[in-house]
Amino acid sequence: MASRSLNRVILIGNLTRDPELKYTPTGTAVCSFGVATNRSWKTVDGETKEETQYHRIVAWQKLAELCGKLLTKGRKVFLEGRLVYRTFTGRDGQQRTVSEIVLDDFIVFGDGRKVAIEEETVQETKPAVEESSEESLPSEESQTSKTEKKEKEEKKEEKSVEARTEDVNPDDIPF
Numbered sequence: 001m002a003s004r005s006l007n008r009v010i011l012i013g014n015l016t017r018d019p020e021l022k023y024t025p026t027g028t029a030v031c032s033f034g035v036a037t038n039r040s041w042k043t044v045d046g047e048t049k050e051e052t053q054y055h056r057i058v059a060w061q062k063l064a065e066l067c068g069k070l071l072t073k074g075r076k077v078f079l080e081g082r083l084v085y086r087t088f089t090g091r092d093g094q095q096r097t098v099s100e101i102v103l104d105d106f107i108v109f110g111d112g113r114k115v116a117i118e119e120e121t122v123q124e125t126k127p128a129v130e131e132s133s134e135e136s137l138p139s140e141e142s143q144t145s146k147t148e149k150k151e152k153e154e155k156k157e158e159k160s161v162e163a164r165t166e167d168v169n170p171d172d173i174p175f
Helices: 061-070 113-135 138-165
Strands: 009-015 020-023 029-042 048-060 076-089 095-108
Touching (some): 020 061, 029 061
Antiparallel strands (some): 009 076
């Protein structure tokens, strides 16, 4: 009887690049991307040190397609999978070994950049709305402006609620 064993990896980190979704010749979806995890500690002298580890992640089939749709660079994710070591011959003829995490499940955490992107799109569309309202009749103008004000107030309230509930890490911001 074989003894029990476990090969399980659990990570929480940020995507280092956008997922790359490809299909094998048989039509199976495969998605690969990188995740960075950070660790900080204090030395005996009281100095704070920080270390970053980079992980190679691979997802297959439906999970790969979901990763390709939902994940983007900088997003914080919870990943669960198994550790795999793979050996291949490089273009230069050298044998190479890579370690990968084959994904079994993932959870996407909130993204602080989402609020900033929404604000930019609202500002970009604002001049177009103002131009169209100038051409309209005065009675239509007052109705349109009232509707716009209500929509803007609702969006501001939603954004402020999102901003309060989301924990934005300065390391997640790409610029």
